[in-house]
Amino acid sequence: MKPAVAVVEPQTLGNVGTIARAMKNFGMDDLKLVNPPEFGRDSEAYGFAGQAREDVLPNYDAVTLDHLVENYHTVACTATTNEDARKHRRFPFKTPPELADSLRDVDAPTVLVFGREDNGLTNEEIARMDEICSIPASAEYSSLNLGQAATVTLYELRELTVGEFQHPDVERERADEAEIEGFYDHFAEFLAAIDHPEEKREKTLRLARRLFGRAHPTGREVRTLRGVLRRAMYHADDE
Amino acid sequence: MKPAVAVVEPQTLGNVGTIARAMKNFGMDDLKLVNPPEFGRDSEAYGFAGQAREDVLPNYDAVTLDHLVENYHTVACTATTNEDARKHRRFPFKTPPELADSLRDVDAPTVLVFGREDNGLTNEEIARMDEICSIPASAEYSSLNLGQAATVTLYELRELTVGEFQHPDVERERADEAEIEGFYDHFAEFLAAIDHPEEKREKTLRLARRLFGRAHPTGREVRTLRGVLRRAMYHADDE
Numbered sequence: 125m126k127p128a129v130a131v132v133e134p135q136t137l138g139n140v141g142t143i144a145r146a147m148k149n150f151g152m153d154d155l156k157l158v159n160p161p162e163f164g165r166d167s168e169a170y171g172f173a174g175q176a177r178e179d180v181l182p183n184y185d186a187v188t189l190d191h192l193v194e195n196y197h198t199v200a201c202t203a204t205t206n207e208d209a210r211k212h213r214r215f216p217f218k219t220p221p222e223l224a225d226s227l228r229d230v231d232a233p234t235v236l237v238f239g240r241e242d243n244g245l246t247n248e249e250i251a252r253m254d255e256i257c258s259i260p261a262s263a264e265y266s267s268l269n270l271g272q273a274a275t276v277t278l279y280e281l282r283e284l285t286v287g288e289f290q291h292p293d294v295e296r297e298r299a300d301e302a303e304i305e306g307f308y309d310h311f312a313e314f315l316a317a318i319d320h321p322e323e324k325r326e327k328t329l330r331l332a333r334r335l336f337g338r339a340h341p342t343g344r345e346v347r348t349l350r351g352v353l354r355r356a357m358y359h360a361d362d363e
Numbered sequence: 364m365k366p367a368v369a370v371v372e373p374q375t376l377g378n379v380g381t382i383a384r385a386m387k388n389f390g391m392d393d394l395k396l397v398n399p400p401e402f403g404r405d406s407e408a409y410g411f412a413g414q415a416r417e418d419v420l421p422n423y424d425a426v427t428l429d430h431l432v433e434n435y436h437t438v439a440c441t442a443t444t445n446e447d448a449r450k451h452r453r454f455p456f457k458t459p460p461e462l463a464d465s466l467r468d469v470d471a472p473t474v475l476v477f478g479r480e481d482n483g484l485t486n487e488e489i490a491r492m493d494e495i496c497s498i499p500a501s502a503e504y505s506s507l508n509l510g511q512a513a514t515v516t517l518y519e520l521r522e523l524t525v526g527e528f529q530h531p532d533v534e535r536e537r538a539d540e541a542e543i544e545g546f547y548d549h550f551a552e553f554l555a556a557i558d559h560p561e562e563k564r565e566k567t568l569r570l571a572r573r574l575f576g577r578a579h580p581t582g583r584e585v586r587t588l589r590g591v592l593r594r595a596m597y598h599a600d601d602e
Contacts, residue, residue, distance in 0.1 A: 271510075
């Protein structure tokens with residue numbers, strides 16, 4: 125499930141580039157523009173696109189809204205949801221994580237539709253779409269810039285769209301339980317070696333367990349700390 | 364827990380404005396700039412700030428990195444984490460949702476630190492900070508634009524920072540179970556009234572239960588559908 129991303133009548137070319145860049149950051153590539161201004165390689169669209177200037181942006185399709193409604197499961201993206209169950213143009217809506225959950229099982233070609241910088245999508249346009257997505261933001265100022273709204277929405281879909289993330293495998297890096305328990309044993313020996321008051325040792329050990337446990341240490345961190353303990357114990361024996 | 368947001372040596376004023384806007388969208392107000400270019404009301408900083416031009420942006424503090432390190436719990440935000448447990452400059456890191464979880468219980472003044480557009484934060488700068496946050500993105504192109512990275516990170520902290528969201532209370536709007544069960548009873552009567560084959564009724568009812576159950580209908584939706592059923596049954600009786 126890798127949705128297309130459409131922008132209806134974008135006015136600011138920088139936003140088109142920003143959206144293309146976010147698409148590439150989060151593994152999407154099918155950009156549709158409805159009635160965009162003309163733009164070339166020297167425009168802000170290319171200026172803001174980062175590496176998406178090589179593929180996502182130049183390969184965009186110019187389409188009509190009719191084409192999208194007729195051929196796609198359409199998701200209207202809008203900040204404005206000042207409605208409740210009495211109206212049905214902008215309600216009910218999903219938040220981006222709810223959208224990601226629900227698209228997981230959708231097999232149809234799907235497009236996320238973003239509107240104009242100033243007025244978003246009209247009620248008439250939204251009425252033609254299949255569902256609505258809206259980013260939770262401050263009631264005081266809920267309107268995100270178009271490029272920022274698209275970035276947040278695409279980011280939330282990343283588990284559906286990104287093949288391989290840039291991050292190393294954190295689970296694999298975490299020390300295994302035996303290593304961590306070995307550290308606590310070592311720490312207990314260390315407390316004895318430095319003559320930490322006997323009646324306080326249990327409490328201090330528990331504190332260490334809580335502190336290091338919260339931090340989920342890596343194997344290297346555990347080994348480094350044990351090296352420090354060894355050295356400290358060596359000097360304690362010296363006295 | 365409402366963190367401050369710092370940008371170290373921003374080069375593009377539009378990004379400063381974009382970050383100020385995202386701060387206001389997600390309920391934050393304390394912007395710190397380390398060695399920013401000079402800018403005035405007619406700059407792109409103000410042009411990109413939306414309504415944050417009224418408060419967040421003009422109230423920014425010019426600070427040094429030393430000041431941040433000495434007075435705050437510092438979170439280095441970086442796209443580049445191409446390291447594993449063998450190195451400790453950019454690893455371990457938290458993703459933005461993990462950061463949000465962990466900051467919930469932190470009582471200290473905290474600042475999210477973003478780096479330069481081209482090179483982010485240096486290894487030396489990151490070494491001075493307390494923890495690291497990195498956005499999961501495509502291995503093919505993991506570097507978000509500065510303004511987009513800040514927007515995603517601030518969005519993920521919204522539950523800690525936004526007092527009141529713009530969204531209506533969806534839970535409240537959902538029809539209660541009795542209303543929904545009433546609809547299924549009504550639907551069963553409707554199937555009888557229109558002479559739907561008796562052996563198929565149970566299956567059709569189950570299908571309706573699955574379909575409407577997935578959609579979590581509002582009270583108004585249930586009442587509207589029951590009105591439609593009533594009218595259809597009235598006409599069925601007519602024949």
